Amino acid sequence: MAEINCPLCGKANPDDFEVCQYCQARLKPLLAPDSAEENSLPQDETGVEEPTSPAAAEIPEWLQELRQDEDSLELEPERSSDELAADISEATGDAGSIPTGTPDWIYEVEQETQRDFDHIEPPPPSPAEPGPEPAALPDWLESIRLGLHGTPGLASSQATEPVESTGPLAGLRGVLAADALISRSRGPATRPAKLRVSANQLVHIDLLRELVESEGKSQPLPQKPSISSEHILRWGIALAVCLAVVWSIIFPGQPAALPAFQEETAELNRLIEQLPDGGQVLVAFDYEPGEFAELDAAASAVIDHLMIQGAYLTLVSTTPLGPVLAERFIEELQPVHHYTAGVQYVNLGYIPGGTASLVMLTGNMPRALPYTIEGLAAWGSESQPVLPPLQGIQNVGDYDLVMVLVDDPDVARAWVEQVEPFISSSSPQGSLGMVISAQLEPIIRPYYDANPRQVHGFVAGLRGGASYARLNGREELVRSYWDSFGVGLFMAVLLMLVAGLMYSTYPLLTRPSKSDSEVKG
Amino acid sequence: MSNLDIFGAILGFALTLMVFSYLIGDNPLFRVAIHIFIGVTAGFVCIIVINNVLLPRMIVPLISGSMEERLLAIIPMLLGWLLLTKISPRLATFGNIPVAFLVGVAAAVAIGGAVLGTLFPQINATIAIFDLTTSRGFDTNKGLQLVNGIIILVGTVTTLAYFHFGTGPQQANPTGLQSLLRGFNQVGQVFIAITFGFLFAGVYSAAMVALVERLSFIVDFLKSVLLPLLSS
Amino acid sequence: MKFPFSVAVAIGIGLITLAGYFLNIPVLQTLRMALIEWATTLAAVALLVGIANLFTIHWNKLTSGKVGGLYSAILIVSLVLTLGVVGWFGPTHTYSKWIFNNVQLPVEGSLLALLAVILVVAGVRLLRLRSSMLSIIFIITAMVILLATGPLFGISVPGLTELRSWIAQVPAMAGARGLLLGIGLGIVAAGLRVLIGSDRPYRG
Amino acid sequence: MNFPELMGLAFVGLFLGLMLGSAFYYRNRPAPFVRQIPAFGRVRRAIGLAVEAGSRLHLSLGRGNLISTRSAVAFVGLSILDRIARSAAASDRPPVATSGESTLAILSQDTLHDASKFMGADYDPLRGQLTGLTPFSYAAGAASLIHDEATGASLLLGSFGSEVALITEAGDRTESLTLAGTDNLTGQAVLYATAQEPLIGEETYAGGAYMGAGGMHQASLIAQDIFRWVIILALLVGAVLKLVGVL
Incomplete structure (x- = not known):
């Protein structure tokens, strides 16, 4: 019998076969x-x-x-x-x-x-x-x-x-x-x-x-010009926003008044005012380094107030870079108070496990955070006594005030849900205060409005910080941002309104020709 | 001002401009800046985690801990060594057990946290608004408190209902339930939009403070460089 | 269905941890805390694996001579330098703080500052991309809140601050609560899928 | 035993029961109707286009501690990654996953490895990348990957904050599609404005069901729907009882 070689695999097949017996390729x-x-x-x-x-x-x-x-x-x-x-x-x-x-x-x-x-x-x-x-x-x-x-x-x-x-x-x-x-x-x-x-x-x-x-046929994609209207839009907006801000920095006009009394801010002010002499305060630096501008401005007056009150500070963080931020904050923003590590404040560093481990603070804190960021035994050893800020502290309930600086809604909620119940149940005067990024206000405010309060006072964003600064007269940092901030926000709203309306109505005006081509396509 | 400070300010200025160059378009300067940034961040995080977690949790108990502490440190130690095999693609199989361990704990923490940390507290808080015997911060009278409470309740319920996934087969005339759902949907959207709008404005405020801070820095830097030049 | 050992580990450990949340039995609660502690320690070990992954990716890019090789080299150098300096001197030493203050903060602050432009562009384009009721209310709320947040050149619009507070206290909070409840349900579902071994993101 | 814990146990038990029950019920029946989420339809199409055009698919799993409630959304992202990796395994530019946390990076590698093994394709461990260890460094790394790799579509399913705008911006500039959903509320607000296909709230968790990741994902939608109305009922009844002073 004659044989056909498979065109695909090359093996010989009987010529009456339709498909290759080896690779199933068609022979004929x-x-x-x-x-x-x-x-x-x-x-x-x-x-x-x-x-x-x-x-x-x-x-x-x-x-x-x-x-x-x-x-x-x-x-x-x-x-x-x-x-x-x-x-x-x-x-x-x-x-x-x-x-x-x-x-x-x-x-x-x-x-x-x-x-x-x-x-x-x-x-x-x-x-x-x-x-x-x-x-x-x-x-x-x-x-x-x-x-x-x-x-x-x-x-x-x-x-x-x-x-x-x-x-x-x-x-x-x-x-x-x-x-x-x-x-x-x-x-x-x-x-x-x-x-x-x-x-x-x-x-x-x-x-x-x-x-x-x-x-x-698919619609052929139009050739993209190297500079499109999208580019011009982006550049225009970037230029407008930056120029407005730079202009207000270089040529400051009449300074605008800082926002007045806000209840939650005043409440936080009262809490700090009421701290006993040498009161112990836990301060959590739970924000990302990128947010430093806003949180610095919002918190500087608050931390300043704590230091004026002579409070001992314990610094912790649930974010890995928080301890470095905390160290920088104390040394560079508040140099006038001459707070020294190991004396007036102690930096216990990163809480292993982040928010999942917050509950450890309600248990045995010496076990959860045994060392300072410098690697010293914070809670005392044979050679050294317990550091002053930590004397008499066993868990988070022993602090006179817990202050959380936070930019993340989930982290903020974790502090309120996991730590606050313990604070208020363990001591009548213990309280939770917060300095939050402006975006967290709708998430934190309900806890402040709750009865009983779950957050006992807070400062929200630059606005809250400005309001607090006005209360205790430490206005320098906030002042330097406040007017340009206003100009920038106004410019943003103006752009969204004017450019947004123009941009979104433009296709409506030119629709006839466009819809024609769509129908053809 | 020391030389180190001056060099630092120049570096910070250069890096800021390099990042801002992204506003013009993706470009090599921006790439250089963020690659430096990623490397630096990773280095910092790595050291802090080693100092704050690995040393006190795994190394110190083995060296100076009591017998009980040593025993407790052995299990994470073993799992940790197994996990390290994930570095090498060839050995990675040995790391499957610690990864499964992590996933198991993570899933349980997520469920426990969601039920006890989100669902129950949020339900309780919504109900608690209707306790008119205790006044809350912002309501000056009971009538207003009730109205606000009802708005909050309606908002919460319709937002939650907005996400309803199931739907009957598509019909020309929607059933009563479907019309009701559609109504909920519309109202829920309004509340979602307001919430997102507020949060968006909040994020924008934070970004604007950052922009003001950076531009102030640039202006200050240029002033400190240019003024001596101009005056000389 | 294959049932490898790692699946048993994930399910078993998960169930014990979950039981520790809901059952008031001291042994279970202690066990839950211990398991979470071990997991956080493991997550820290995983970080070393992650650093190795970051290093390998960029090392490969560098040695393969691709276009981005130079950037990868820069990343590796800055990683190694930081590891060296911060590791040797400690994170609070002057040198470490110098790196943090002059590299980390400027770049990260500038990246956030970029959002001040990116988000306006997004706001301008939103209605063209999605002209729905949701988008319109979204953008109007955002504009009102922005105006109420900053100092309007010293002009005070009556009622604006009160409106801002009311929005935060009532409608925005209601929406956030509804969203959080829905997300809570989603988390429970996703977690349970893993706990019963239906989703297995690990290898077995 | 405390009341909330008991309620919690009952809640989880019933939820699980409902999930298993509906999975069993729909085993041999057509899947129940679910409402349209157009974003998923478009993303399926974009995946097909990307595979055909030989452009890279990119899935980002977010950042944030795995040992927290944030893990759940990452698990959803991982099951979708598995789905995508299987359908695009034979492409010579298989999908790449980025994450901002080491454990997530390991999990993404494992998922990709499994999918490749299942499809008989080659596996490259560098397709599961850690692009940075903090939110902004992660976002910057993921953004530069989008610029470098000519990604056809980016799916962002994980925990993100406001930094996610950098990733969506990169997607925008390279004209690739971005579908994004997260558990973080501020992240969602930013995504609503910046992503081409934003997922709102709970929709993110339904991703598995809409992308065909398995029967159990469908079943959990049913359980979620039922408990949604249980919660709504509890809210309404609780509010009335509180108002009349019973609770």
């Missing part, structure tokens, strides 16, 4: 031109085809040339199908119209949607033998493509067209309309499995491509 191409000539398929279909095959005489000269080119290509099985496409396009001098690895209509649709198909490799053929790579797309991609394009033209043409099974086109649907071509073909007597394209087929492919393009 669907695009066989003529049933009478089918048996004259050359045996060496693996890819290397003799130009002097019996059928060669019938092939037009231009196609012979082309085929010779292809033959040389086919000797390089490692080349990707897209490279073949490029080479063949070159050979025919008709770029883009010869369907090869990927049918050109798919290729063009892709190009138009700016999708770089080159990056997606087809899965390797199952047998490891060398052979031209099939252009099959992976299943998942195929399904996505169908789902994505969702165009009836594409979907129906794919549904009715046969699947190509051999050669570089293997796996793609509807490459050539086989049945329709058989009767009309005037092509060469023998048709190798690969990349044989007659003029007739080209006509059909063009037809098909036009069909598909007309129905399934």
